[in-house]
Amino acid sequence: MGPAEEDLRTELRAWIADHDPGPPPAEYGERIEALTRWQAALCEAGFMGLSWPVHCGGRGMSLAAEAVLAEELARSGAAELINRLALYTWGPTLMDLGEPSQLERFLPGMLDASELWCQGFSEPDAGSDLAGVRTRAEVDGDELVVTGQKVWTSRAELSTWNALLVRTDGEPGQHAGLTLLITNMKSDGVTIRPLPQMLGEPHFSEVFFDEVRVPVANVLGGINEGWRVSMKAMGYERGIFVLERSIRLRRRLSELAGRVRASGGADRAALAGVGRIHASLEMLTAQAYRTLAHQQAGTLLPGATSVDKLYLAEVYQDLFATAAEILGPEVTLADDGWTHDLLESRSVSIYSGTSEIQKNIIVGRLLGIR
């Protein structure tokens, strides 16, 4: 970290000390509202889009500044950014591939969380196999008309914009002929049907598109360029996103250690469990920092971030399983968040590309095995 990042740390720490909202409410709807207010406040104070160029509404700092933000947020009660998909995945992709008018239209709402983003990739017949996308869009004058169905769309009902992958040409199974369409979720013809998760929360949904009209101006990266756009976005998704998640895990480890201390000390098995998780988080952070450095330098190898995502899932699941072992029935009987996280951890090896898909990417891209 350079002096600019260290100054930022001081600034952030002081600001968070004065404005920390504390842990968000357990109830889903209230939690979402609280987190939206929190991001808006962070934006108002100038802490969103730290690594974005100034002309895009950011502060023009390095990616290391985002790492500082994540670290300092982890010290706050609300270590989460509600619009992180926009901030860390679609914002950067838009800045790489978008038209100036698109940047002007979409970036401000990403930063202040006034417009939340979701991502429409998965379909009933296209999960891990993204090329299987069947949702179609036909060009009709200066609009595209979308018909089809998406599934597992996180926060669909809360979102204004959907980074929607549709087929404008070719057949399911082909990478060619896909297009990324920034689709307004409030449009006529969009129907959202929540799918309660095993956690009991309506976190993701089925989304139906029935002749939904989207301006051609909302195509990102060109018609039939959707595969390239998606791969670009996924590189971002698995980069800083992993750092943001790992910071949250650090906070949970610290809470676990606090509980072990409060219970009068640790036996060797508990110490080994804490030590293993501590070491794993340090490995994950070191890996995430390396990814950030490569992203900053433009030297990130295609597929490299799959290591980060694969390991995130492993550490995530190990942390909460180990916590349950160490803390015992206290965890599974009390409604204090640990049970929630223990269950939630199973989703991490599924979302954003399953662990098996990450391994296939490592094999193909990093080891060059076809």
Place this chain on the structure above:
Amino acid sequence: MSELAAAFHQALGELLSFPEALDRAREHRPLSAQVRAEIVGMGWNGLMAPEEAGGLGLGVGEVIDLCAVAGEHLLPVALLDESLLLAPALAAAGHAGLEGVVAGEVAGGAGYVTEGSGEVDAGGMLAVSGVGVRLSPGARLAALCHPAWTAVISLEDPGVRLERADALDRAQGVHTLSAEGVQPEVLLDGWTGGGTVAAGWLAGLLADLVGGAERIMTLSVSHARGRQQFGRPLTRFQAVTHLLADMKARLELMRSAVARLAFLMDEGSWDPAFLAGLLWSVPAYAREVCESAIQVHGGIGFTWEYGLHLYYRRILSLQSMLGGALNTAAQAGRAYMDAG
């Protein structure tokens, strides 16, 4: 890779032939004096020693690249010990023996003293029991690294007893060392107290594992590409390629973590709890990589000749010297809890 690392890479590739390493291991025979002299002559023993003592005065960041090269070529571990622990410890104490070690005229080695297997009493006298040390032939000095202290002792001290103990890592000069009432030649802070000499050595040993894991990875991918079963290469079997993916992920995590440790050490902002974590994770992951490599290779991987066991022995030996997986994990937990 730096110019120096590339030079060592080439030289060690020529000096340390793999068939010869297998022969040495079979016969429990150390590296020949001539080859040792050539490696020392390139400046190996003075990597971290100050320039005025004939050393190269390198930082940890540069040294870990060289250690990875050492791990790849299976450089005898006592040479890492002489260069990264013995010489820097002598240098830190201004000991007159430094130049002899840097010039390769005084041989030595080192070992790790786990909590409970040794102590330095209030009067500064050292006692250790059954500690594994790796020694160059004719070693006269040994550096001992305990979490709380780092010491250099003379092996000629009457209180010192050595016994050959090279069942696992052969041809590495492994002995058990016991000592009682020995006055250390040098006594420094240990790594848990921020002692940088010990931490630099440990960083080097972890980097050695990264280099070994890299080599094992290359061998495994190459084998999987070439080996045909059921009329197609092993790389067409997902069960095999997913093992390779796990190995690659572990390797990259090891690399990132050791590079970060070196970066933090050179910056002067390293943290003992971070190092404690790596003392568990890096050997554990190196072991996973090697065990998967043996599996990917099938029967050939289990043969003496193919030689994966040389890497495996080196990994197991270090993991065990540091106290084993359970103890190093518990030590990392303690360090984390204490750092609070």
